[in-house]
Amino acid sequence: MDIIRVKDLVKKFGSFVANDHLTFHVEEGEIFGFLGANGAGKTTVMRILCGLSAPTSGEIMVAGYNVYKEREKIKQNIGYMSQKFSLYEDLTVSENIRLYAGIYGMRKKEILNREDELLERLKMEEIKNKFIRDIPLGWRQKLAFSVAIFHQPRIVFLDEPTGGVDPITRRQFWEMIHEATKEGITVFVTTHYMDEAEYCDRVTIMVDGRIADLDTPRKLKEKYNAKNMNEVFLKLARKAKNGDDK
């Protein structure tokens, strides 16, 4: 089943076309990678799918809801996390969890139970009363992801979730993402680390507001005769480079 369906999505800012007739779909339970150079239009797409920004035209359904009319319902069914903003630095670990759970209307008893369970799983019981600003970045990002899926959304959007994180934590983070998909959550993720593209079920490569290609990592590597996803990306992105920065 398709949990996200996008047909002919166009987004313009004045005369600038950020997204030029994008068509793709995301299957329920898959890890869908969204790669592209800076300014290729990744963030714009993510914002539209989250109901934060209205598309100029196109048919877009997220979790069965229409992005034009049912934004509030979409927001109830998604989780969101980005590298830049995820948790409140001046609140404690526990306060952050409860805050987000409360925002999504979870019951108090359920929150308390699941909070304990989460802290145990993350091995963060001892630091649950520490302020976010006092815990290392890697821990923060893991916690932020857990908070983003705490209300059991159907889709979680991750915008460069592992930027600047150390290599071990980065891998642990991806293992967490994989665990989440086992619970049926669909993951929509952007990243600048090309090795992480390999962990996705399918990968979209955006160039200049268009989809340059979309397939499984394995097929993309075969098609472009590349050793790894980095080569695939460089081949696709460089083709467009000459036309870039108009």
Next chain:
Amino acid sequence: MKRFLGFVRKEFRHIFRDPRTLGILFGLPVVMIVLFGYVVSSDVKDIRIAILDHSKDPTSREIVRKITSSGYFIYAGDLQSEKEIAEVFESGEAKIVLMFGQDFETRIKTESTASIRLVADASDANSAQLAVNYAQAIISSYFLSKSEEISLPWQINVKSRMMYNEELSGVYMVVPGLMALILILISALMTSVTIAREKEFGTMEPLLASPLKAIEIILGKVTPYVLLSFVNAVTIILLGVFVFHVPLVGSIALLLAESMLYITLSLSIGVFISAVSNTQQSAMMISMFGLMLPTILISGFIFPIENMPTILQWFSALMPVRWFIIIIKGIMLKGTGLAFVWKETLILLGMTLFFILMAVRRFKTRLE
């Protein structure tokens, strides 16, 4: 020198490319002056006057008739007791109250002295003053016309009292006050924000790591604002003189020189504020609460210093505005020379040196 000019050029570009900065720099002073000026000098006509007549004799009634038929006043009713005065002022039914003591006429004739009192709502000080002046003039002319009929060596005391604002500050007072306020606001706020902005956006880091010295960075930042603030000062003076007819009796050169001193002081306060704040927001907050509010509230600009508690009076002595208002009022309204404002000038000079020293000392060419 080329380095310095390059810095100044960049600063001017920042200013002229930001509509908000331009608005605050040039729009705000003009708007404030015009607004304040007109509000304060609104034309005095049809003033609502209430009467509190304890004698109710022919003379008092005739005076009331003279006043209400003068065209300046509108009769707003009779009061029974003094307590009602505050009520009619608060409700706005009357702006001024004319009071006659008991046995007014008898006392004129027997004791050859009697009192009339005028109580005015002076929350709008200027119109209150004008109203009192008109009323006094009418009363005086009435007795002058009577003096031939009743040739008695009498004496009439017209006592007036300005409620809510016993110290008058009319348009003549407002323009110098506003000038002091606007200059310190713009100079200190704008410089502190522009320096804090470089820190916030991270552009200060390469500047600090460059061979530039602290004083070079400060001067580069401040010079454009010295020029622009000076333009502002001249604009305000011109507006005051030509639009609101505030007299400019004293030396223009002295006035401009004192303004430059005051601008320099404001700018060094601005640099000092920016040295202790790392974001535009905190620079703005410090400027607003640490500088602007006290400037408005306890500098004597709106509320008279004499009526403040002693502690606030001391604080008010720390406000540069207080001294600057005395200086420009002296120069503009009374035409005093440096001989009479040297003390205030010296205080401003001392403050300027203090803040420049503090600013340069606190402004480190490092990140901590």
Next chain:
Amino acid sequence: MSFVINNISKSYEETRALRDVSFETNEGELFGLIGPDGAGKTSLFRILATLIFPDEGDASVKGFDIRKDFREIRKILGYMPGRFSLYHDLSVKENLEFYATVFGTTIAENYDLIKDIYAHIEPFENRLAGKLSGGMKQKLALSCALIHRPDVLILDEPTTGVDAVSRKEFWDMLKRIQKEGITILVSTPYMDEAALCDRVGLIQHGKLLSVSKPGDLRFDEAMILYSFRCKSGIYEYLSKIRGLQGCSSAFLFGDEIHLLVNGKKEAEELERAIKGWNVPALSLKQITPGIEDYFMALMKSEKHDDLMSEEH
């Protein structure tokens, strides 16, 4: 020697940003400092750029002491801080011009040095810097840091948040700048960029873990690294492999698993065990570790887990 760092330590309130860091760079070297966010890279660079003082230890740049001779250092240093420090309301050209005047020079005087880089953005000379793409901002910031022809260049995470294509171009530019005799100290969180440096220092939690040429990274004799590939279900195999005896760590690396084994005998047993699983399309072979394998192994041995107790 361009940068000499001796036993530098630095703390901010509770956090120990740098712990007894020492290393030296050679004349004209491209030295990479590699580590995740919060490892202490920025603090070290700020100390060398004479923007903050270390709590302990000393350092020099081209023989100038960072405390006494900071004015000399500021003349010969090009510094590009973590966030591209450009004036967004000034045009490309105005930014460059401004930095040139700050250092008492002109664009024309040193144009040949930045020509290769600046050529990419010259067509947009009159565009405001705030309207540039990430890659172009990065090139402009680098031009600004170079405009006074510095002897040494410090670049703090110049490739963070920049896409793979621009990153590659950026490193090509650094190589050319290096040929001009400029010593470059650069930090990055991307492990794959290590291979492009002459030497790299690995840093984590304020501690310098190692300094070496990228090709010289070697594990202990006894450690053997395997690459495991299969057709599908790699996560299931990952947890199975972690359960094996003798496996000291196993992590995903793209479409493979890298597993580290301690000892020859253990390696043979482990190989036998995995082959016994009859994995479809199995590929299991010994490989030489890359920088990321190396870094991860070092992190493990650096008490990764007692981090919290150490910091508080």
